[in-house]
Amino acid sequence: MTQQAVRWTADQVLALAPDAASRKAGSKLGAAGPWSEAGSSDEGTVWGLCRGSGSKPYRTVIDIADSTGPAYQCSCPSRKFPCKHALGLLLLWAGADGTVPRGQAPDWAEQWIAGRRERAQEKRTAGGASGAASSGDPEAARRRAERRAVRITAGAAELEQRLADLLRGGLASAEQTGYGLWEETAARMVDAQAPGLAARVRELGTIPSSGPGWPVRLLEECALLHLLDQGWLRRERLPDDLAATVRSRVGISGSADGPPVRDRWLVLAQYDTADARLTTRRIWLYGAESGRTVLLLSYGAAGRAPELALPVGLIFEAEVSAYPGAGQLRAALGERFTPPAPTAIRPPGVTTSQATARYGEALRADPWLDSCPVTLDRVVPTPDGDSWQLADADGDLALPLTPSARSRPDLWRLVALSGGAPVTVFGECGHRGFTPLTAWAEEGTGDAVPLC
Amino acid sequence: MNTISASAGAPAGGSWEELVTVALLGTERRTPPGSTPGREAPVALLGAAAVETLRRRAGVRPARAAARPEPAARDPRPALPPAAARRLAMLLADRPGTGGGGRRGTAPDLMELLPQWLALANARGFAAPPQTLPALLDAARGRTDLRPAALAFAGPRALWLARLNQEWRFALRSSPGGGAALPGPEEAERVEQLWQEGLFAERVALLSAIRAKDPAAARDLLATTWATERAEDRLMFLDSLRSGLCADDEPFLERALADRSRNVRATAAELLSALPGSALAGRMAARAGSCVSLDRTGGTPTIVVEAPHECDAGMERDGVVPKAPAGRGERSWWLGQLVEAAPLGTWPERFGGRAPEEIVALPVADDWRAELHAAWCRAAVRQRDPGWSRALLGAPSAPEAGGPGAVSLAERSKLLATLGADERAEWVAGFIGTHGLSEAFQLLGVCAVPWAGALGRAVVDALNIARDAGSYPWSFSGVMGLAERCLDPAEAVRLDGLTSVPDESENAAPGAGGYWAEAFQRLVTTLRLRAAMASELAVP
Numbered sequence: 001m002t003q004q005a006v007r008w009t010a011d012q013v014l015a016l017a018p019d020a021a022s023r024k025a026g027s028k029l030g031a032a033g034p035w036s037e038a039g040s041s042d043e044g045t046v047w048g049l050c051r052g053s054g055s056k057p058y059r060t061v062i063d064i065a066d067s068t069g070p071a072y073q074c075s076c077p078s079r080k081f082p083c084k085h086a087l088g089l090l091l092l093w094a095g096a097d098g099t100v101p102r103g104q105a106p107d108w109a110e111q112w113i114a115g116r117r118e119r120a121q122e123k124r125t126a127g128g129a130s131g132a133a134s135s136g137d138p139e140a141a142r143r144r145a146e147r148r149a150v151r152i153t154a155g156a157a158e159l160e161q162r163l164a165d166l167l168r169g170g171l172a173s174a175e176q177t178g179y180g181l182w183e184e185t186a187a188r189m190v191d192a193q194a195p196g197l198a199a200r201v202r203e204l205g206t207i208p209s210s211g212p213g214w215p216v217r218l219l220e221e222c223a224l225l226h227l228l229d230q231g232w233l234r235r236e237r238l239p240d241d242l243a244a245t246v247r248s249r250v251g252i253s254g255s256a257d258g259p260p261v262r263d264r265w266l267v268l269a270q271y272d273t274a275d276a277r278l279t280t281r282r283i284w285l286y287g288a289e290s291g292r293t294v295l296l297l298s299y300g301a302a303g304r305a306p307e308l309a310l311p312v313g314l315i316f317e318a319e320v321s322a323y324p325g326a327g328q329l330r331a332a333l334g335e336r337f338t339p340p341a342p343t344a345i346r347p348p349g350v351t352t353s354q355a356t357a358r359y360g361e362a363l364r365a366d367p368w369l370d371s372c373p374v375t376l377d378r379v380v381p382t383p384d385g386d387s388w389q390l391a392d393a394d395g396d397l398a399l400p401l402t403p404s405a406r407s408r409p410d411l412w413r414l415v416a417l418s419g420g421a422p423v424t425v426f427g428e429c430g431h432r433g434f435t436p437l438t439a440w441a442e443e444g445t446g447d448a449v450p451l452c
Numbered sequence: 453m454n455t456i457s458a459s460a461g462a463p464a465g466g467s468w469e470e471l472v473t474v475a476l477l478g479t480e481r482r483t484p485p486g487s488t489p490g491r492e493a494p495v496a497l498l499g500a501a502a503v504e505t506l507r508r509r510a511g512v513r514p515a516r517a518a519a520r521p522e523p524a525a526r527d528p529r530p531a532l533p534p535a536a537a538r539r540l541a542m543l544l545a546d547r548p549g550t551g552g553g554g555r556r557g558t559a560p561d562l563m564e565l566l567p568q569w570l571a572l573a574n575a576r577g578f579a580a581p582p583q584t585l586p587a588l589l590d591a592a593r594g595r596t597d598l599r600p601a602a603l604a605f606a607g608p609r610a611l612w613l614a615r616l617n618q619e620w621r622f623a624l625r626s627s628p629g630g631g632a633a634l635p636g637p638e639e640a641e642r643v644e645q646l647w648q649e650g651l652f653a654e655r656v657a658l659l660s661a662i663r664a665k666d667p668a669a670a671r672d673l674l675a676t677t678w679a680t681e682r683a684e685d686r687l688m689f690l691d692s693l694r695s696g697l698c699a700d701d702e703p704f705l706e707r708a709l710a711d712r713s714r715n716v717r718a719t720a721a722e723l724l725s726a727l728p729g730s731a732l733a734g735r736m737a738a739r740a741g742s743c744v745s746l747d748r749t750g751g752t753p754t755i756v757v758e759a760p761h762e763c764d765a766g767m768e769r770d771g772v773v774p775k776a777p778a779g780r781g782e783r784s785w786w787l788g789q790l791v792e793a794a795p796l797g798t799w800p801e802r803f804g805g806r807a808p809e810e811i812v813a814l815p816v817a818d819d820w821r822a823e824l825h826a827a828w829c830r831a832a833v834r835q836r837d838p839g840w841s842r843a844l845l846g847a848p849s850a851p852e853a854g855g856p857g858a859v860s861l862a863e864r865s866k867l868l869a870t871l872g873a874d875e876r877a878e879w880v881a882g883f884i885g886t887h888g889l890s891e892a893f894q895l896l897g898v899c900a901v902p903w904a905g906a907l908g909r910a911v912v913d914a915l916n917i918a919r920d921a922g923s924y925p926w927s928f929s930g931v932m933g934l935a936e937r938c939l940d941p942a943e944a945v946r947l948d949g950l951t952s953v954p955d956e957s958e959n960a961a962p963g964a965g966g967y968w969a970e971a972f973q974r975l976v977t978t979l980r981l982r983a984a985m986a987s988e989l990a991v992p
Contacts, residue, residue, distance in 0.1 A: 010535070010538060014538075023545075024542065024545055024562075027542050028560060028562070028977070028981075031977050031980040031981050031984065034973060034977065051951075051973065055953065055966075160495075163494070163498060164494040164495055164498075165494075166494075167475055167478065167479055167494035167497050167498060168478055168479050168480050168493070168494045169478045169480065170475070170476055170477045170478025170479075170480070170481065171475050171476045171478075172476045172477065172478075173478070215472055215475065215476050216472055218475075219471065219472055219475045219501050219505075220501070220505040222475075222498060222501070223498050223499075223501035223502035223504075223505050224502060224505060226495075226498035226499065226501075226502055227499075227502040230499075352514040353513065353514050355514075356512050356513055356514055359509075359510075359512065360509070360510035360511065360512065361510075363506060363509055363510045364510070367502075367506050380520050380521070382517060382518050382519070382520050382521060383518065383521065383616060384518035385518075389515065389517065389518060391517035391518070391520055392514075392517065395517075396516060396517050397513075397514035397515070397516065397517060398514055398515050398516065398517035398518065399514050399515070400515055409586065412585075412586040412613070412617065413583045413586055415613065415616065416582045416583055416584075416585040416586055416609065416613050417582045417583045418582075419523060419524035419582055419609045419612060419613075420520070420521045420522060420523030420524050420612070421523050421524075431508075431509040431512050441582065445531055445534070445581075449583045
């Protein structure tokens with residue numbers, strides 16, 4: 001463990017913030033004003049007292065030497081993680097202006113660190129011993145999986161019936177039936193333990209009110225749902241890879257049991273989507289050695305930020321393991337070996353026609369894919385009537401932006417960054433168009449500019 | 453994908469449009485192409501549609517590119533240091549209303565620091581990071597006071613961007629010619645063309661730009677079309693002569709005294725009276741001199757005032773407004789205007805070579821003192837005469853300086869503005885030392901930022917005294933806010949002792965000590981932030 005020898009940059013610290021509000025609050029506390037008795041130790045502990053509005057200052061302590069990422073402890077009542085005090089203290093420490101001197105940790109900080117290290121040690125030894133125990137009763141697990149498969153099969157069959165009824169009566173009637181019917185069907189799919197099917201069904205319900213061209217979109221989605229049903233019902237006859245894809249699309253999450261790949265991973269993009277129940281964070285990584293692009297997913301309860309946060313544009317060395325399934329880019333982040341650091345590495349880019357070809361090929365492995373990650377090289381954001389496109393700087397072809405991407409304010413950051421000159425853009429390319437997520441300018445600092 | 457074609461069969465000539473039509477109507481009414489009617493028809497339709505959907509998706513191709521935008525002009529300024537770029541992003545992210553409202557707590561008010569940051573960045577000549585331009589334009593859109601600095605910092609690319617987005621059109625209006633460079637005085641042809649054909653705002657900008665470089669050329673340009681301009685335009689153009697005003701402007705201004713528009717006449721008269729050597733100033737001096745004289749007959753010399761009995765045509769031509777506002781005697785109204793427009797230099801000779809201080813100290817007969825001193829104040833401000841300003845301001849510790857006297861606080865701050873920065877700070881420091889903070893807000897506003905050492909110490913001491921007196925800090929929130937923005941960051945060290953919660957004294961308002969500690973903490977934090985801001989923007 002030598003990483004604590006290097007002070008982090010403010011960027012690295014801010015990347016830990018769970019949301020924009022915390023980032024702001026934390027950076028306000030990143031000045032010496034409210035802090036007292038701050039210090040850091042050679043073992044990678046940073047501590048300090050932060051005066052808040054109460055009479056007693058908050059005790060903040062951070063362990064930055066942990067291989068799974070920094071750990072925080074603060075006596076404030078915030079439920080944000082890390083809280084603004086932890087961020088502020090790290091910023092102060094990163095600023096290296098002498099307000100966080102090397103020193104001996106006070107007792108309260110030492111106790112917490114000692115407790116942590118002890119627990120980690122226990123876990124490690126316990127993990128070795130209980131490896132067999134946790135997978136405990138393979139027989140019972142198999143029976144559970146079988147019962148679930150039976151339920152899903154019943155759900156898929158019922159869904160097939162629903163779809164057939166819909167097509168028999170015509171999609172035109174779907175406009176009148178409204179959302180309720182789909183909601184009910186989705187609930188049935190949840191009961192059938194097929195969350196993937198449920199999500200798709202819910203999606204179907206929103207299409208009739210999605211504007212002109214809805215019958216085409218509804219037919220497309222119905223057809224793909226039918227394809228998924230059929231894929232599930234005949235999964236025994238599918239190649240293993242495709243069967244795994246069907247299983248994950250239906251909603252049976254496998255485990256990331258692919259061989260761990262150690263690489264230097266460039267963080268391409270990080271963005272959250274939220275519904276009433278869940279915040280989903282997607283992080284795209286690019287392996288500098290392997291050339292692989294992988295997707296990390298992490299979840300937070302509604303209104304709370306997922307725990308995993310990685311700074312866009314920085315690179316770190318770590319192991320990731322892939323989830324099963326053909327064309328599946330999802331992976332799990334394993335051990336991290338270095339903290340994220342700035343880099344000049346950018347993902348290699350392609351032209352717009354190579355990008356669409358790449359999506360087409362990805363569909364071969366996973367027909368339910370809406371988009372695939374692509375880096376476009378030398379494209380110019382170009383206004384096209386009410387819409388925008390990314391046009392090849394050295395050709396006469398262009399990818400239109402997706403409707404949601406062109407209504408986002410981030411579009412203007414991309415346009416401003418380009419200024420009419422070619423830029424490199426990473427994003428998701430699919431049948432609805434391109435969603436820009438991160439861009440690099442050719443001139444200037446060349447830093448990654450997040451667009452989401 | 454064998455599995456799909458196996459389950460669905462080839463769509464026998466059935467195009468996608470046909471499939472959509474069948475799907476819309478339903479298989480009860482229409483048979484899908486290449487299928488038989490009956491129970492299996494919907495399934496066949498779904499299968500065929502799945503194949504078609506995938507075929508269509510896999511076959512997605514890029515579209516033809518639209519006409520590409522003209523590239524933005526290059527910004528030759530050096531890029532911001534990374535730390536400063538991060539700071540800017542932080543300041544811009546702090547929109548009003550996002551801070552949870554209500555009590556301000558100990559955290560600094562970042563949006564209030566943006567003007568200072570922009571001024572500093574502009575002074576150092578850095579270019580804005582392009583990706584911050586949308587936020588900068590949004591900030592400038594919401595706050596007109598930020599616009600000049602924000603647009604100057606945003607540079608040519610912001611104008612390029614504004615042409616693409618309706619919401620930022622204001623930026624094009626604020627920079628005449630859509631950001632195209634204004635012609636200099638040496639480009640006679642372009643100047644002539646823009647002056648003849650340009651929009652009003654462009655013409656005003658052109659005139660001001662030329663006036664800044666070559667005052668005479670600007671005046672001559674204006675004279676070419678003066679007779680044909682509309683009255684309100686003449687007023688605006690005349691106003692732009694205010695900068696770089698010199699004796700050579702007199703003939704032109706003198707002609708404008710005969711203008712058809714009363715407002716133009718008044719402005720011309722005002723400009724002429726700011727030229728002590730002008731004929732108008734001479735006429736005014738003579739008129740004022742006949743009204744104000746020194747009576748040496750009594751024991752102490754006394755100023756005697758005999759206000760004019762009428763406003764004749766000559767006075768009116770020289771810009772005196774004949775009709776007094778409601779509630780004011782017209783004779784004193786006229787007197788005020790005469791004294792205000794008369795060169796201050798005439799008074800010492802009229803009063804036996806006395807210096808301004810001595811003149812101000814002379815007793816004035818019959819209650820004319822307030823009227824006369826007020827007129828001198830306006831004259832000192834208009835003629836930017838530090839000697840008279842100093843005399844009229846008096847000693848900052850004088851008892852009448854704080855109370856209602858002949859000179860209001862608003863006038864005092866204007867008088868202060870004619871003094872040098874050091875003298876201004878010293879006077880205000882003296883004022884605060886004697887009178888406290890309750891009247892100081894307006895005066896602090898004219899002091900140079902950051903505050904000079906003595907002034908800063910006076911403010912901090914006064915805040916400390918206010919705290920000990922037991923009042924709540926929000927009675928001083930205006931001064932606190934100013935202090936956050938204007939106090940020299942080096943003073944932060946001296947404030948450390950004030951940030952702790954003091955023991956509650958008997959006469960203090962309940963809880964006030966805690967709020968004061970919070971307010972001082974915010975002050976210290978803001979000062980440290982400003983110090984960090986300045987060091988981040990330092991030229992390497």
